[in-house]
Amino acid sequence: MKLKFITAAIIAINVLMLSQDIPINVIVFTIAGLALSFLVSGKKLRIFFKIALLIGSFVLLRFHFKTLLVTESAVSFALILSSLKFWELDEERDHFNMFLILALCECSVFLINPLFFIFIFGMAKMIFYFYYILKIRNYDISALNYKRLLLLVFPSIALSLLLFYTFPRFTSGFINTSEMQYIISGGNSKIDFKELGPLSLSTESAFKVYGLEESNLPFKILYWRSSVLWQMSNGEWRSFNNNLKEKNQTVPLGKLKYDIELFPTYKEYMPVLDGSSSIVSASQNFNSYSDGSFRLKTISRGSLTYSAVGDYGVRPLAFSSLMEKKGLSLKSERSEEIRTNYFSKATNSASDEARLKELIQIFKAKEFEYTTAPPMYASLEDFLISGKGGYCSHFAAAFTYLARLYNLPSRMVVGYLGGEFNPYDGSVLVKEMDAHAWVEIYIKEKGWIKIDPTALVAPERITMSTEEFNNRLNPYITILNFQISRDTFKFSALNDFSLWIDSLNSKFNNNIFNFDRDKQLAVLRSITPGKMSVGWIFSLSLIIFMFIFWAIYYFYGKSKSDPEIKRYNRFIKKMNSYGLVKAPHETISTFRDRCLHSIPQESNMIESEVAHYINNFYK
Amino acid sequence: MFESIKNYFYNKISASRAVHRTYIIPTLDGLKVIALNATLLVIGLVYANNYVLLFNFILFCLFLGSMFYTHFNLSGIKLESVQFPSLHVNENGTALLHFSTKNAQGHSFIRAYFKSSIIEISDEKSTFPIHFGHSTTASLSIKGIKRGKEKIQSLYIETQFPFNFFRCFTFFRIDQECYTYPERVNFNIHEELEIVETSTDEGDDFFLRDYQTGDSLKRVDWKKLAQTNRWYTRQYQSAKPKPILLVLDKTPVEDTLKSICFSLHALHHQNIKYGIKLKHDVLISPENSPKHLNHCLIELARYET
Amino acid sequence: MNKFIQDFLTSAESSILGKTKETKLALCCFLSHGHLLIEDVPGMGKTTFAKTLARLLDLSFARIQFTNDLMPSDLIGIQIFDAKEAKFNLIHGPVFHQFILADELNRGTPKTQSALLEAMEEKQVTLDGQTIELPHPFFVVATQNPRSQIGTHHLPESQLDRFMMKIKIGYPENHYEKQIISSDIHAENYNKLQPVINSTTLADLYQSVKNITVSDKLLDYVVALLEQSRINSSFQGLSPRAGKDIIKAAKAWAFIHGRDFVLPDDVQDILPSVISHRVAPFQNQSFTQDQELSQMLIKTVKVD
Known part of the structure; x- marks a missing residue:
């Protein structure tokens, strides 16, 4: 029962x-x-x-x-x-x-x-x-008994790990699941803040989610090459705008961990970092490509955690004429309308820096408002002319538009801002809600500089992470008409514990879950001499381990013999070599007499050995 | 020198031949585990899911480990001696098995069984441990099922400890003669033939025993009856009771044998001399001793109709 | 070897020719508080043997000849009414001596036999509700004819168990027999015998025997012997009392041989005498067969 x-x-x-x-x-x-x-x-x-x-x-x-x-x-x-x-x-x-x-x-x-x-x-x-x-x-x-149980369990676990690491993985899978239709039954079409979508997805649909489509945008979004998440100085990551959860925290040069929502339609993702970057591990099996992007092997719904490392020493290319041309291109039919609306009083000064300052003043004067639930805009121009509420991507797109219109080479960047530092594995966890969009503008004197238009509109949004900002906007959670403060759900111990679990999880992911064929080959090649095939290594390790298993039990089952008994056995063996065999029922003294009788020349040894034995066991 | 090395190896080999063979085979459960392992391996490979693979390997390695464990649990056992009691049909007895072991860790959950048509094991599932250091006595409760005589050739011992994935077994040649005597039932159908008549119920040399139906009224101790209100019979030492010959001549042979068997025990307890006569084949003259009782019972057991 | 033991053995040798081992066994039995049963055909010198022992030990001696009509009261004693003093006087029977020779024990009736055996076991007798302690030391040497002889009540196994040892005198060797039949010298020697061991030395001897070391390994060996006797169906299993007796006798045997520890050799030497009357499965087995059984038991048990 x-x-x-x-x-x-x-x-x-x-x-x-x-x-x-x-x-x-x-x-x-x-x-x-x-x-x-x-x-x-x-x-x-x-x-x-x-x-x-x-x-x-x-x-x-x-x-x-x-x-x-x-x-x-x-x-x-x-x-x-x-x-x-x-x-x-x-x-x-x-x-x-x-x-x-x-x-x-x-x-x-x-x-x-x-x-x-x-x-x-x-x-x-x-x-x-x-x-x-x-x-x-x-x-x-x-x-x-627990000793014997350990003898069973420990070698078993060791062997299973060995087999796991050496078992030949023939293919990445028999069934190609990528061709299959994947529909979530009862899928939710409503979009809320948390489901804003992965920024590292391919552009179009990402912006669909934001209410803007790239095809409607008069420029290209440069999202895949850079981020303003952190700037590197002196080998340390320094958080830009101090928007890490813990203020003034410096993050040692380490990997960044992204925790994002997966959408079933897409397989390809990109790590978002400054410089060139590559993916280290993910909670799904993936293939990585030279451009830093990676592709999931199977489609699955849910969340994806991946860590990425970047070569931050590599800076974006120096400015070229082509880049200037691209940075200024603007295919907009309503550009004149916008120009009259925004730049009617503009002085159009000569230096880029002065013009940028002027642009910032113009942008500020428009008095946009930050909201997480903006109305739908048909186009970017609509937002610029009649819009009031929006969020980072609206502001970034608008600022880029205006900068190009004002003859400043600019580009819109999509990435992440903030994150949570995990002291247990030295990584920074970046979540979906830390997604952000901003602008880079080229100034002849300084090169590409980063401007965050959202900070111009709502500075408090930038000094705190989106999550906190959201909490500030809605400080209560409503359960059955009761408004409960969010603070009641915050326990630092619990948070620490969850961080610890998270670090454990990512370790496990790195070492066990993402152990695929390529990794296996790399590891096995490095530890075995020559080009031994994986199959051989597998069978060899199996055989060796079977032997170890046997040996463990063999030695465990052997009785530990007393040194005195060993000495006695040596004596008996020596007598055997003279042809004198002790009958099982024969006592040691009678045996001694027999020995003395037949080999008198060894009498000293026999006497002393037998006396020693009797002293030890019968006295 | 080569000669001595040769001798050494020769001795080793002959010693290893003398070692008892143990056999180990997977049980049905073990086969199921193998099937599950195969399924999980395919699933793990197809979906490239390392967790499934790891789970599979852990299960597989516990399976392999339990093979060694099970074999370890039976290695080094030696059967020192066996003692099969002689039984009556439908009566329980205990066979004593004496084991010793070379394995310093001892053994647990050993089951012993044998093949026989006249004796069966009462509790098939009962197990016993064997300890290291001194010979262990295991008792196997058995039950007689058929009258007769049989030579039990081998005694099997097996273990499935700990996970029942493997069954490890070995057998010892015992060549034990076993007799199952007829059931003890009092049908009162056999003939009692009294041969000698000697009775001088006199003197002080008697002791009292409980009255049994059929005792002569002359021998009842009336004084004792008056004192204690219990019936006692005087059993005279010097005057032995009459020897009795039990004769088999009725047709329902089996029933008569059962009846004779009953009487033999009764007479033995009363210290009365008895003999048996089975048709024309067997005649044992009256006597009273444990050896004699044994002799008579064996004759009853091996009597062929 | 202890001086007293030495004296005892040399003195005994002068009276009982060529029976050193039997003498030693008897002494061993005596030193380990046991009782001795001598079984042999008539005319082998059983009684002389027992009498010699009694003479050499400075103890009060009584000899009881068992016959058909010997009653327990002849053995233990009787309460007699003294009309003068108007009270019962207890007349002690022969059982109140320290050294008792029960001659031809198996010719007595079981009732009388049991009375003696009870006294042997309890070291006290009960007479009309009065419990009287027997003297210390209390040593019974019983002689017995082989069972096959007519007119005997052989002792049941349970009672045989109370004798620590059963020995057989056996025929003397040829040159001793020649001496025996040619002259009466040993009879003269018997008359010349002087007590060697008195009660004070006896207490010392008992103490020394008690102090003999018995090692763990030896106990294992004895336990293995007992176990083998129970496992093997050709024996009747030995009781723990038998095991106790083996250890006691082996200690005394080691003492007699001048050692302060027990060797398996001691156990093997005394084993046939101690167990021969206990291992035989059926009664109608002859003495030699008993001895063979004991040897068989020794041969089946491994000793290091």
């Missing part, structure tokens, strides 16, 4: 973990399977219900098959199967079968949520379940 309860709990946990990724119908079926097994009694009725549920689940999966990936169908089926197996948990054999099905379910959870702590939790669940199965078998668990 206890085990039945545990089984039900494990199935329920699995359902909870998968609830976001599988259709609600499947969940209902699973829960119904569990509930009915308690309610329905009577053998025939049970069989009827079970068959009905099985057929129903097949029909259900067939019905959902077009909208589900093969993975998700399989996961759903495993889940339903576990709830059906739950009906017959009478014998110990049934429990073991249940264990196998639960292990399959566990793996489906790993498939959908490849996260380190979900893996650990899953392992813990399985170990716990197996422990109870052993208990059912009437094994006295105490007989499994």
